[in-house]
Amino acid sequence: MTQEVKTKATFPSVDWFNAIRAIVNDDPGYKHIGTCDATVGIKIPDLQKYYLLTFEAFEVADVREATENEAENSDFWLELPYMKWKEMIENIKANGKADLHHTLNTIDIEEPDDLARSNDGYRRDAFYRFNQTFQYFFDSSARIDTTFQ
Amino acid sequence: MADATALDVPADLAQVAEEKGIPLDLVRRGLALGFPADAIKGQLGMPGVTAEAAEQFISEQERIRAGGEITIPPELLDVAQKHEWPESLVKRALALGAAADFIAKQIEAGIKPDQAERFIAQQEAAREGGLAQTLDLSWMKVPTEWGIRVRPGNRGLTVDMLNVGTYADIPDHWPYQTEMPRGAYPIPGVAPMGYTIYEKAELWADNAGDLYEEAIQRRWRPATDIPWTTMEPLPDEIERAVGQLCTHFCERGLLSGDIIGRWLPEMSYGYHEVKLYLSTAAFDYARQFEVFRKRAMSNGGGLGLQSPGYFHRAIIDARAWTEASVVLNIFAASHIMGLYQIGAYTAHNEAESLIFRLGMQDVGRQLSYGVQHLRYFLSKKIDRRAEIHNYLNKAEAVFAFEEEKDVPLCEALIILLGGGTGNEQVSDGIAKLGYFNRRWVRDYISRLAAAGFPERRNKLHPSLKKYIEEPAEAAAA
Numbered sequence: 001m002t003q004e005v006k007t008k009a010t011f012p013s014v015d016w017f018n019a020i021r022a023i024v025n026d027d028p029g030y031k032h033i034g035t036c037d038a039t040v041g042i043k044i045p046d047l048q049k050y051y052l053l054t055f056e057a058f059e060v061a062d063v064r065e066a067t068e069n070e071a072e073n074s075d076f077w078l079e080l081p082y083m084k085w086k087e088m089i090e091n092i093k094a095n096g097k098a099d100l101h102h103t104l105n106t107i108d109i110e111e112p113d114d115l116a117r118s119n120d121g122y123r124r125d126a127f128y129r130f131n132q133t134f135q136y137f138f139d140s141s142a143r144i145d146t147t148f149q
Numbered sequence: 150m151a152d153a154t155a156l157d158v159p160a161d162l163a164q165v166a167e168e169k170g171i172p173l174d175l176v177r178r179g180l181a182l183g184f185p186a187d188a189i190k191g192q193l194g195m196p197g198v199t200a201e202a203a204e205q206f207i208s209e210q211e212r213i214r215a216g217g218e219i220t221i222p223p224e225l226l227d228v229a230q231k232h233e234w235p236e237s238l239v240k241r242a243l244a245l246g247a248a249a250d251f252i253a254k255q256i257e258a259g260i261k262p263d264q265a266e267r268f269i270a271q272q273e274a275a276r277e278g279g280l281a282q283t284l285d286l287s288w289m290k291v292p293t294e295w296g297i298r299v300r301p302g303n304r305g306l307t308v309d310m311l312n313v314g315t316y317a318d319i320p321d322h323w324p325y326q327t328e329m330p331r332g333a334y335p336i337p338g339v340a341p342m343g344y345t346i347y348e349k350a351e352l353w354a355d356n357a358g359d360l361y362e363e364a365i366q367r368r369w370r371p372a373t374d375i376p377w378t379t380m381e382p383l384p385d386e387i388e389r390a391v392g393q394l395c396t397h398f399c400e401r402g403l404l405s406g407d408i409i410g411r412w413l414p415e416m417s418y419g420y421h422e423v424k425l426y427l428s429t430a431a432f433d434y435a436r437q438f439e440v441f442r443k444r445a446m447s448n449g450g451g452l453g454l455q456s457p458g459y460f461h462r463a464i465i466d467a468r469a470w471t472e473a474s475v476v477l478n479i480f481a482a483s484h485i486m487g488l489y490q491i492g493a494y495t496a497h498n499e500a501e502s503l504i505f506r507l508g509m510q511d512v513g514r515q516l517s518y519g520v521q522h523l524r525y526f527l528s529k530k531i532d533r534r535a536e537i538h539n540y541l542n543k544a545e546a547v548f549a550f551e552e553e554k555d556v557p558l559c560e561a562l563i564i565l566l567g568g569g570t571g572n573e574q575v576s577d578g579i580a581k582l583g584y585f586n587r588r589w590v591r592d593y594i595s596r597l598a599a600a601g602f603p604e605r606r607n608k609l610h611p612s613l614k615k616y617i618e619e620p621a622e623a624a625a626a
Contacts, residue, residue, distance in 0.1 A: 024355070031529030032408045033360065033367065034363065034367035034368075035304050035366045035367075036364065037359075054291070054558065056303070057302075057303040057304045058303070059303075098581050100496055103493070103502065103506065105490070105493045105494075105505075105506055105509070105604075106493060106494060109490055109493070109494045109588075111484040112496075119518070120599050121592065121594075121595030121596040121597075121598055121599035122517065122520045122596060122599035122600070123599070124592075124594070124595070125516050125517055125520075126513075127514065128486065128510060128513035128516075129363065129508055129510055129513035129514055130367075130510070130513075131506055131510060131513075132367075132506060132507065132510060135506070149371075
């Protein structure tokens with residue numbers, strides 16, 4: 001993954017997610033992973049910030065700010081305190097992609113209540129079924145200049 | 150008959166004629182008689198053909214076409230009478246240009262008059278009106294739904310998109326015992342294929358078509374997709390632990406593939422979505438074997454000890470697909486997913502991390518089929534919930550016994566999680582293994598609940614139940 005794009009965006013914000021969305025939707029490498037159909041909530045409870053990402057076929061179809069209820073009414077949601085989101089994003093930026101200790105999977109395992117959560121055991125498995133797509137999405141944040149609130 | 154002088158002789162036929170010394174006007178007379186150019190070329194290419202013999206043959210054919218009497222040579226007549234071939238049939242064969250000795254050989258070879266009659270009639274029709282008139286074409290009147298024109302969507306042209314019109318009718322019971330695909334029209338007399346699963350509830354999952362497409366789209370190649378060069382030498386006890394874990398995954402991969410391979414021929418053709426998906430699952434299991442064998446043998450280590458295998462036999466001995474699926478795709482796959490999480494957590498390099506993350510995608514599909522199949526089964530077979538408990542009672546008990554006996558796997562996991570064989574490392578490894586066991590049992594229960602089987606939580610085997618009944622201890626760990 002190259003770092004040729006220098007978009008600036010602040011995390012967390014719809015602009016930040018949309019900047020990554022624009023990158024992956026124009027990236028043959030993202031499409032090469034295969035189709036992904038899932039709605040993914042993003043929760044940053046200590047900031048009371050919630051988002052909803054819609055992955056559809058070969059693209060990220062939609063990104064929007066959401067209520068907490070909407071974020072939880074997804075296939076699964078990714079929930080971390082702000083500082084841990086920041087640590088993950090900074091790690092991705094520093095390495096060009098998540099290192100072994102900052103992949104979504106690793107964080108999910110290390111979080112006592114999980115990174116990926118769901119109200120439905122079947123829908124939560126979308127986190128595993130499409131994990132390379134989600135990892136690619138967040139790894140693509142290395143290609144923007146992220147500022148933090 | 151066509152005007153022979155106006156006919157063109159194809160270049161390749163002309164070349165053969167020239168090589169044999171056959172005048173081109175003789176070839177044109179043959180074409181005018183209706184003999185195909187390829188047939189003439191074939192005849193001219195045979196040994197012993199001379200211009201004189203060709204002239205004699207063409208002249209005889211022209212005489213017959215002009216209404217001349219057909220004379221059956223005495224030797225041929227003898228053979229025909231001996232084998233009860235009607236003279237009229239022999240004359241029709243001669244009229245078509247077949248050589249007398251050729252016809253005699255065919256009769257002596259056992260060709261029956263009725264067989265010959267069909268062939269001769271076809272050739273006569275071809276001569277009168279061209280080959281097109283020899284086609285039967287009644288099959289084109291087959292009463293299947295016609296005029297279907299499915300268009301690709303943003304995922305391309307997927308299997309489920311083809312379920313339109315009558316092709317979308319997926320019956321609860323498939324009535325055909327043959328390999329006929331759903332939507333085709335049956336013909337009588339086809340021998341049964343010996344399937345045993347004809348009921349939709351016994352194998353169906355609403356997501357099977359999607360999972361097939363997903364597996365095809367998200368396929369990966371261990372040979373080139375894994376960054377094997379990122380691996381570096383590991384301490385001996387760690388490499389041996391990795392090798393033991395890989396051995397376990399190799400066994401489970403091969404066994405699971407065998408289970409799928411055993412059940413696929415039992416499933417009738419009415420539910421092709423399931424058969425398609427399970428074909429990819431068998432491929433996934435082969436890849437599981439492949440990638441872990443490669444990992445074991447690419448970093449200075451090798452394979453380890455065989456597993457006791459009690460649990461393997463519990464899965465393969467299942468007598469119903471639903472039993473096999475619940476045990477393989479929900480229970481065993483939940484355990485494998487837990488082991489993959491340990492693998493991802495303890496990954497020593499990019500190669501191992503990616504192997505486990507890609508593997509999770511494959512296991513995720515197996516879990517998804519398993520959950521959806523159980524959900525469908527329970528919705529249609531409300532009186533068979535106790536049966537599912539019995540399947541799982543047996544599987545969980547045998548699993549517990551296997552876990553107790555498989556000391557090498559348990560110790561390998563402890564060493565990987567603790568980072569070595571020192572006292573503190575082992576202690577840390579044991580605590581972490583408990584954490585991972587709680588995770589996979591929790592997820593197993595959660596998947597069964599999603600399948601509409603939440604009460605399993607209260608009937609778990611004690612060896613598993615302990616993991617969901619000790620929250621305080623879990624938090625402490």
